[in-house]
Amino acid sequence: MPRAEVPIKEVKVRAYRIPTDAPEADGTFAWERTTLVVAEVTAGGVTGLGYTYSSIAVVPLIASTLAPIVMHEDAFAIPRIWNAMVAQVRNIGSRGVAASAIAAIDVALWDLKARLLGISLTQLFGMARDSVPVYGSGGFTTYSDERLREQFGSWVHENGCRFVKMKIGSNPGEDRRRMEAAREAIGAAALMIDANGAFDRKDGLLFAELGAELGVIWFEEPVSSDDLEGLRLLRDRAPPPVEIAAGEYGYDSFYFKRMMDAGAVDVVQADATRCCGYTGFLKAAALADAQPMALSAHTAPALHLPVCCAAPRLRHVEWFHDHVRIEQMLFDGAPVLRNGTIRPDLSQPGHGLTFRHADAEQFAA
Ligand SMILES: [Mg+2]
Incomplete structure (x- = not known):
């Protein structure tokens, strides 16, 4: 049965810094913790989950710049929301932190869509x-x-x-x-x-x-x-x-x-x-x-x-x-x-x- 639009009601984001189990390094970088940023998008009483491994800077970027344009959109209109997010970060640079922020939301949107349909995302x-x-x-x-x-x-x-x-x-x-x-x-x-x-x-x-x-x-x-x-x-x-x-x-x-x-x-x-x-x-x-x-x-x-x-x-x-x-x-x-x-x-x-x-x-x- 065709369904009406399902407006997005909430966008949440939080960061976590998780210590590694030992000091780690590669050819050009060393680290002792990993930053995980988790985004949740809710529509129709269902919540989709996305995340990225990035910087805590993703949190204010989503809260101030992406969440306002995602809110009230139709949860099924992923390409429209995605295009709007990419357009929204034009002047601050769409790569790096901004792309990781968009990633966390996009993953949450796909998860949300599958959950609204009651099927696996695969x-x-x-x-x-x-x-x-x-x-x-x-x-x-x-x-x-x-x-x-x-x-x-x-x-x-x-x-x-x-x-x-x-x-x-x-x-x-x-x-x-x-x-x-x-x-x-x-x-x-x-x-x-x-x-x-x-x-x-x-x-x-x-x-x-x-x-x-x-x-x-x-x-x-x-x-x-x-x-x-x-x-x-x-x-x-x-x-x-x-x-x-x-x-x-x-x-x-x-x-x-x-x-x-x-x-x-x-x-x-x-x-x-x-x-x-x-x-x-x-x-x-x-x-x-x-x-x-x-x-x-x-x-x-x-x-x-x-x-x-x-x-x-x-x-x-x-x-x-x-x-x-x-x-x-x-x-x-x-x-x-x-x-x-x-x-x-x-x-x-x-x-x-x-x-x-x-x-x-x-x-x-
Ligand atoms: Mg590599």
């Missing part, structure tokens, strides 16, 4: 697959070799992961030893490396060659992801089986299109918590499909699961240590890793996640 998007392969992602440069082996060994031997990814680049003199330790711990599973833009082109090439020697299949951001020419050079020069990947700082379709047009990567990454939500992720997925090019989802596996089931050329989603820990701690319904894949629960409405407000209160920012 079914609402439409399923190209009913489960999604993950790659275990951690191996921080702050880890001892023992911790690195333990983390990777457990993903591969206990959880059936076929791929694992480690960070390199903060102390390149140690990386060969660390990569060899990882290689040894994972047996026949595939090794991936991520330099987070730490290298210049020549050192990137050296590590691509070392990677090929150790059977590395994926080299992420060997140079800055803004250096499209450098990525392209490394893509051309990296010996097989090394593929070049980037895209985690993509906040809009133009970014992904530029990266693809430059021939900069073999696999493009997209992050729905940054690229303006599920709506932006689906746009990136359509571009990758047309290229054609494989797509990999960056972090936040619980949030990405429904849209990863829909994306045509999806290869995998990143089972990122910090986010997995937070999603399992604070969200009921977070997916469980079995045989290296995660699977949506189609009996649950929306994305199937419920935020545990009381448990999160201790982390409120």
Whole structure:
């Protein structure tokens, strides 16, 4: 039965700062906590849940700039609301914090729509697959070799992961030893490396060659992801089986299109918590499909699961240590890793996640 518009009655947003379980670092950054921003949008007596891993600056941005234009809109008019949000941040810069704020609201709107319809979001998007392969992602440069082996060994031997990814680049003199330790711990599973833009082109090439020697299949951001020419050079020069990947700082379709047009990567990454939500992720997925090019989802596996089931050329989603820990701690319904894949629960409405407000209160920012 057709239904009338369902006006949005409430938009809520809060930030939480969750300490990591150990000091963490990659090739260019170190951190000891993760900021989670949770947005809730209510219409028709139903609440949709969205979130992003970003800055606490997302909270006042949503409250002052986005919530007023989302309020009273029809909950089913997601493209109209999305366009209005993007237009609303034009003068402050639509990328970075603003795109993450839009992402949190957009995810909440999609969850809300599926819940209003009483179906799972995975079914609402439409399923190209009913489960999604993950790659275990951690191996921080702050880890001892023992911790690195333990983390990777457990993903591969206990959880059936076929791929694992480690960070390199903060102390390149140690990386060969660390990569060899990882290689040894994972047996026949595939090794991936991520330099987070730490290298210049020549050192990137050296590590691509070392990677090929150790059977590395994926080299992420060997140079800055803004250096499209450098990525392209490394893509051309990296010996097989090394593929070049980037895209985690993509906040809009133009970014992904530029990266693809430059021939900069073999696999493009997209992050729905940054690229303006599920709506932006689906746009990136359509571009990758047309290229054609494989797509990999960056972090936040619980949030990405429904849209990863829909994306045509999806290869995998990143089972990122910090986010997995937070999603399992604070969200009921977070997916469980079995045989290296995660699977949506189609009996649950929306994305199937419920935020545990009381448990999160201790982390409120
Ligand atoms: Mg990365």
